[in-house]
Amino acid sequence: MLQPVARDRVVDVVRERLRAAILAGELAPGTRLSVPELARHLQVSRSPVREAVLLLVGEGLAVEHSRRGVEVARLNLSDLLELYELRAALEGLAAGLAAERMTGTDLAALRGVLDAQGAEALREAGRFRDLDARFHQIIVQTCGNARLTRYAELLAREMRLAGSLLLNTPAHLRLSQEEHRTIERALRQRDGPAAEVAMRAHLTRVAQAVRTYHTQR
Amino acid sequence: MLQPVARDRVVDVVRERLRAAILAGELAPGTRLSVPELARHLQVSRSPVREAVLLLVGEGLAVEHSRRGVEVARLNLSDLLELYELRAALEGLAAGLAAERMTGTDLAALRGVLDAQGAEALREAGRFRDLDARFHQIIVQTCGNARLTRYAELLAREMRLAGSLLLNTPAHLRLSQEEHRTIERALRQRDGPAAEVAMRAHLTRVAQAVRTYHTQR
DNA sequence: TTTCAGCTTGTTACATGTAACACTCATCAT
DNA sequence: ATGATGAGTGTTACATGTAACAAGCTGAAA
Numbered sequence: 001m002l003q004p005v006a007r008d009r010v011v012d013v014v015r016e017r018l019r020a021a022i023l024a025g026e027l028a029p030g031t032r033l034s035v036p037e038l039a040r041h042l043q044v045s046r047s048p049v050r051e052a053v054l055l056l057v058g059e060g061l062a063v064e065h066s067r068r069g070v071e072v073a074r075l076n077l078s079d080l081l082e083l084y085e086l087r088a089a090l091e092g093l094a095a096g097l098a099a100e101r102m103t104g105t106d107l108a109a110l111r112g113v114l115d116a117q118g119a120e121a122l123r124e125a126g127r128f129r130d131l132d133a134r135f136h137q138i139i140v141q142t143c144g145n146a147r148l149t150r151y152a153e154l155l156a157r158e159m160r161l162a163g164s165l166l167l168n169t170p171a172h173l174r175l176s177q178e179e180h181r182t183i184e185r186a187l188r189q190r191d192g193p194a195a196e197v198a199m200r201a202h203l204t205r206v207a208q209a210v211r212t213y214h215t216q217r
Numbered sequence: 218m219l220q221p222v223a224r225d226r227v228v229d230v231v232r233e234r235l236r237a238a239i240l241a242g243e244l245a246p247g248t249r250l251s252v253p254e255l256a257r258h259l260q261v262s263r264s265p266v267r268e269a270v271l272l273l274v275g276e277g278l279a280v281e282h283s284r285r286g287v288e289v290a291r292l293n294l295s296d297l298l299e300l301y302e303l304r305a306a307l308e309g310l311a312a313g314l315a316a317e318r319m320t321g322t323d324l325a326a327l328r329g330v331l332d333a334q335g336a337e338a339l340r341e342a343g344r345f346r347d348l349d350a351r352f353h354q355i356i357v358q359t360c361g362n363a364r365l366t367r368y369a370e371l372l373a374r375e376m377r378l379a380g381s382l383l384l385n386t387p388a389h390l391r392l393s394q395e396e397h398r399t400i401e402r403a404l405r406q407r408d409g410p411a412a413e414v415a416m417r418a419h420l421t422r423v424a425q426a427v428r429t430y431h432t433q434r
Numbered sequence: 435t436t437t438c439a440g441c442t443t444g445t446t447a448c449a450t451g452t453a454a455c456a457c458t459c460a461t462c463a464t
Numbered sequence: 465a466t467g468a469t470g471a472g473t474g475t476t477a478c479a480t481g482t483a484a485c486a487a488g489c490t491g492a493a494a
Contacts, residue, residue, distance in 0.1 A: 009283065009477065036445070045479040050446090054268065058275035060364075066226065067446060068486065082362045089310040093302070145299045147277075151368060226447065253475070262449040267476090284476060285456065 011048040014038075015055050022061050022072055023160050029074040033062060060158040075162045077214050083159045084207030088200045090152045091136060094143035096196030099187050106142045110135065110184050117177055125168045132173075133160075135180055139187070139199070167210060176206065228265035231255075232272050239278050239289055240377050246291040250279060277375040292379040294431050300376045301424030305417045307369045308353060311360035313413030316404050323359045327352065327401050334394055342385045349390075350377075352397055356404070356416070384427055393423065 018038070021027045033053050039046045053070050056062040064070045075083075098106075113135045117128060133156060140152040159166075179202040186195035235255070238244045250270050256263045270287050273279040281287045292300075315323075330352045334345060350373060357369040376383075396419040403411035 011477080034445070047478050047480085051268075051271065051477095054271065055275070058272070067484095069445070082364050085310070085362055086307075086365055086368070089306050090303075093306040145302055147299050147372070148303055151303075155364075228447080251475070264448050264450085268447095284454095286475070 009048070010044050011051045011055075014042060014044065014048050014052040017042065018052055018056055019059075019061065019157075022056070023157065025163070027072050029072050029161055029163070031072045033070045033072065059154055061161065073158070073161055075158075075165065077165060077211070080159065080162045080165050081207055081211060083155055083162075084203055084210070087152065087155050087159070088203035088207070090148060090155065091140060091203060092196045092200035094140045094145070094148055094152055095183060095187065095199035096192040097143040097145060097148075098139050099190050099192035099195040101144050102142050102187055102190075106138060107184075107188055109138050110187065113138070114177070114180060114184060117180075125173070128173055129166075129168075132176065132180075139183075165210065165214065167206070167213060172206075172209060176202070179205070226265070227261050228268045228272075231259060231261065231265050231269040234259065235269055235273060236276075236278065236374075239273070240374065242380070244289050246289050246378055246380070248289045250287045250289065276371055278378065290375070290378055292375075292382065294382060294428070297376065297379045297382050298424055298428060300372055300379075301420055301427070304369065304372050304376070305420035305424070307365060307372065308357060308420060309413045309417035311357045311362070311365055311369055312400060312404070312416035313409040314360040314362060314365075315356050316407050316409035316412040318361050319359050319404055319407075323355060324401075324405055326355050327404065330355070331394070331397060331401060334397075342390070345390055346383075346385075349393065349397075356400075382427065382431065384423070384430060389423075389426060393419070396422070 018027070018033075027033070033056075035046050035050050035053060038053070039049045042049065053062065054064075057064045057070060061073055062070050063073050102110075113131050117131045136156055137153065140149050140156075143149060179198065183195055183198045183202065186198050235244070235250075244250070250273075252263050252267045252270060255270070256266045259266065270279065271281075274281045274287060278290055279287050280290050319327075330348050334348045353373055354370065357366050357373075360366060396415065400412055400415045400419065403415050
């Protein structure tokens with residue numbers, strides 16, 4: 001049985017490109033997303049660009065000012081704390097559910113991420129963050145609740161807009177990795193409640209670290 | 218200081234109209250949302266209709282089939298259970314936060330809803346459901362986490378698409394009302410943890426009721 | 435200097451044109 | 465009957481036209 005081909009639509013390509021550009025920081029928070037300009041750059045007409053931009057607004061990566069255009073979302077400290085608060089609830093739930101549903105493949109993938117992080121040591125913060133994101137993604141993708149997966153991924157992505165508000169010091173990364181190991185252990189033992197608690201504790205602890213770091217300074 | 222006027226854009230009007238029509242059941246789940254047809258009916262051009270339809274997809278009220286149009290979302294039992302599971306986590310968090318932030322006005326509004334439900338008795342299920350929705354809405358709107366508010370409202374709305382899967386018998390409504398009272402009490406006493414637990418228990422209990430009702434039958 | 439009308443520029447929001455596509459149904463060969 | 469084929473219809477996806485609008489600038493009046 002062949003899959004229907006479904007060639008990518010222009011709007012999908014544009015959406016991916018814009019998303020990638022935003023998350024890579026090429027389109028920094030606050031940058032105006034001018035539809036005609038983007039259309040010129042991407043060599044397509046304005047229609048699919050307009051749609052793609054509106055989709056980004058729906059994803060929380062951009063904000064719309066009625067009749068005055070769209071700009072890349074700017075996150076302040078309280079936005080970031082909001083996001084952690086939400087992620088703690090959602091991913092806690094996801095981890096609890098995932099504990100019961102994870103396949104051997106999933107567990108191996110999780111293990112792979114942790115090992116890669118170990119090997120990577122703390123050489124490059126960017127790569128480390130990617131693995132961190134992958135760790136969380138695997139869990140929310142195996143939780144079995146499609147909407148939960150979707151929202152958790154949206155929140156995790158949106159969070160990347162916080163840029164310099166995120167903590168990248170070796171000490172913080174190491175601690176996170178430690179907590180990830182605890183979560184992975186609970187998942188491996190199929191202990192749902194423990195996984196849930198560990199995940200929630202992890203994210204609330206990070207939130208707390210962010211808060212104290214940025215308010216005492 | 219005057220507010221900027223910000224006349225409604227056509228796309229906003231259309232979005233509201235379509236949303237209302239879907240939630241009222243005038244556009245039943247599964248109905249195709251043909252952009253040209255809707256544009257003709259609403260006497261506007263296709264552009265704002267197309268945008269509005271895509272926004273509804275983003276809200277979860279409609280689903281898109283690439284190159285084959287959009288239709289009003291159809292929810293089955295497992296979708297509904299997913300939604301309850303998510304709402305339990307999100308609104309549990311919201312209730313816990315709201316306990317600390319509710320103003321006297323908010324508490325009075327909550328009380329008002331409960332009283333109105335009492336007066337309404339169980340005469341009309343539709344009206345009763347509206348008050349039920351309002352109860353939950355007040356709480357998520359006072360939680361202080363804007364994103365949490367937004368997602369919780371989206372989920373509550375989406376749930377209304379489940380139509381006949383929802384339980385409307387007097388016994389169920391009465392039990393829900395009872396649980397609402399418990400939640401309200403915890404909020405009034407500013408007991409965050411109790412409010413959180415009560416809210417989560419309420420929604421998981423309803424989910425359980427829905428599950429058993431529709432699987433044993 | 436301050437302020438404000440008027441011009442300029444670029445955009446948004448909406449309208450409309452159209453090629454490619456997806457469905458239906460009838461027709462025809464097997 | 466069954467399945468392939470092609471016409472016909474309506475749609476999506478993309479392109480483009482344009483009025484109303486927002487923001488910035490300039491220069492004249494206060």
